[in-house]
Amino acid sequence: MDVIVIGGGIVGVATAYQLRAAGHRVCVVERHATVAQGATYGHGGIVLPTPLDAWFGPTFLDPRRGARSGVVYRPGLSSSARRFAKRLAQWQASEAFRAQWLRLRPLVELSREAIASIEAGFHLEFEQTAGILHVMRHPREWEQAQSAFDLLREFETHHHVLSAAECADIEHSIPAEPTFAGGVMFEQERTANCPLFTKLVKQVLDEQGGVQFVFGRAVEAIRLESHRAAVELAPPEGERTHTREVDVMSCDAVVVAAGAGSAPLLERLGLSLPLHAVRMLSLTAPIAYEECAPHLTVVDSVRRVSMTRMNQRIRVAGAAVLQPDRELAKPLAEPLLEAGTALLAQATHDWVPGAAKISAAHAWEGQRLLSPDGLPVVGQAIHPRLFVNVGHGPAGWGLACGSAKVVADLISGATPLVPPETLAALRAERFAS
Ligand SMILES: Cc1cc2nc3c(=O)[nH]c(=O)nc-3n(C[C@H](O)[C@H](O)[C@H](O)COP(=O)(O)OP(=O)(O)OC[C@H]3O[C@@H](n4cnc5c(N)ncnc54)[C@H](O)[C@@H]3O)c2cc1C
Incomplete structure (x- = not known):
């Protein structure tokens, strides 16, 4: 499949890595000039x-x-x-905390394995x-x-x-x-250096091929149709908007991994996450x-x-x-x-x-x-071609490599390697009631 990932932080880059590993063609769109410039940087x-x-x-x-x-x-x-x-x-409260940690823990362990596999596979040194x-x-x-x-x-x-x-x-x-x-x-x-890890993973993807990075372009809107999805790109910084047509990139699926920039994109689609x-x-x-x-x-x-x-x-x-x-x-x-x-x-x-x-x-x-229940929002949301990977809070790196694997498995039609209770607790729909 052709998949567009919006956001070049640790979550977007990890998602691109797992999608590519699952055999998809990936394009990462990032509004900054390179990866790891948002929350991932600090x-x-x-x-x-x-x-x-x-x-x-x-x-x-x-x-x-x-x-x-x-x-x-x-x-x-x-x-x-x-x-x-x-x-x-x-x-x-201790019972509520225990129950929520039980739901989160499989994702932490999946992340541990995913980081170890990337680290060992490419001999990465990131402090x-x-x-x-x-x-x-x-x-x-x-x-x-x-x-x-x-x-x-x-x-x-x-x-x-x-x-x-x-x-x-x-x-x-x-x-x-x-x-x-x-x-x-x-x-x-x-502990380690997350921006450095992110850049090293991007370097691995550059060397392997199969992942394109589009820098300096912001996604303005996402289009979802039954047979195709697409993203609309804002004009590059400094270009006159009224002389340009909107740049549109189409794909089979879109993953929103845009950190704090995710909410406006999702709200335009009618998905308002708390x-x-x-x-x-x-x-x-x-x-x-x-x-x-x-x-x-x-x-x-x-x-x-x-x-x-x-x-x-x-x-x-x-x-x-x-x-x-x-x-x-x-x-x-x-x-x-x-x-x-x-x-x-x-x-x-x-x-x-x-x-x-x-x-x-x-x-x-x-x-x-x-998120108000402490867990990230990971998985398919509101449309078969839309996936989200957001809301990791202060443990973005820790969870990114595991949540990226979950998203890649869902897009590939494979069963994610976390229990169904964890999968359900991560879904955007949990806030619907
Ligand atoms: C000071 C600080 C300390 C932290 N310490 C830790 C820690 O010790 N351990 C830990 O695990 N986590 C920590 N975190 C949290 C962690 O850094 C974040 O959870 C994680 O970096 C989130 O990654 P992300 O890729 O979702 O977001 P980001 O890194 O913010 O990436 C999102 C990217 O999307 C891009 N983007 C947004 N909107 C658009 C758009 N419309 N079009 C194109 N691109 C767009 C942005 O430019 C950005 O590059 C810390 C966070 C902060 C701020």
Whole structure:
């Protein structure tokens, strides 16, 4: 089949890879000049989520607790963002959380296999480092995370629960004083460079052939007919619109993997998904003092800030900015940017003091799409020729390679390698009722 994938982030590129592997001809349309320029660019580095990373779980960013939970903006009572956060918070209760994690877990495991297969098949090096240490400051946060600990035990996820002193022993950059509740060490989970991985996969596709990349063009609309589908392209930047005819590319199926740009395209087709774009910040700072730099990735579990060493720099990512939808199209207001940067700087100061030269950091902000039940939206939607692969939240890389495989299997008419309950929980139709 001829398939058009809209979006050249990790999700679009992974989808193109899996479609090509299944024998389809693929065209990726990306409005930027190259791949990995959206949310994928500012990735915090964590490859696969554990129950402690789950954004719908017990350590979820509760906006009512403000900066203490890693949120830098409290939307007003009436805003859509607040309603959205309330819906997401429903999954924090331990039974609900467990049930939702059971649905998500097969996708995480499929992703693990898919990444490993690409990595080994093409000998890719993308700054992979093993070892992630989650730390928690207060005993009540430790208590709150118990249902995530239960899941780690239930699924025999390789981990060690550590006291504060053991955390400081295992990771010299963490100060033993003031003391804190403790930590969980995942020695086999990894961090790596997602934009680099995305570019390497694109390079593999360029070498293999069968995938065309159209850069610098935005898709304006999708056409769906019984025998064919097509996308309409906006004129290239700088060209006069009234002298041009609309460029149309036709295909057998369209996959929307356009990150935060997906909603307008789908809404024009009548598919309105209750996804919310959340801004997240990252700081990339040079190492200040080598002797203070962490050799493990340190994650402040409750404030949701990851501190990842990437060669001679540290990437600090987190600081979710929850805003009403109407503010998302505007640049981030300076006070919010400052508040977010301060939150990331504080986490760095608390957990890895002296490691990063924050005054010389490069700040970046990106939007990630989150669904109100925490799961991405993956599969066929509203028309036999339309597929979606969106809403991966803060675990886009982790889930992208698995969700790409699910989409490729569905387009090929093969049975996806996740259980039917997971497949049903990922479908766009779950929001219909
Ligand atoms: C600061 C930060 C830290 C993060 N840390 C982690 C982490 O540690 N681990 C993890 O797993 N995830 C993390 N995430 C989330 C992860 O980065 C995202 O979930 C993931 O990158 C989403 O990939 P995507 O391809 O869907 O979106 P994007 O990377 O945004 O790609 C979508 C692409 O579609 C293009 N596009 C949009 N509309 C159109 C259109 N109409 N026509 C053509 N092209 C279009 C855009 O230009 C863009 O390139 C983080 C996110 C942020 C912002």
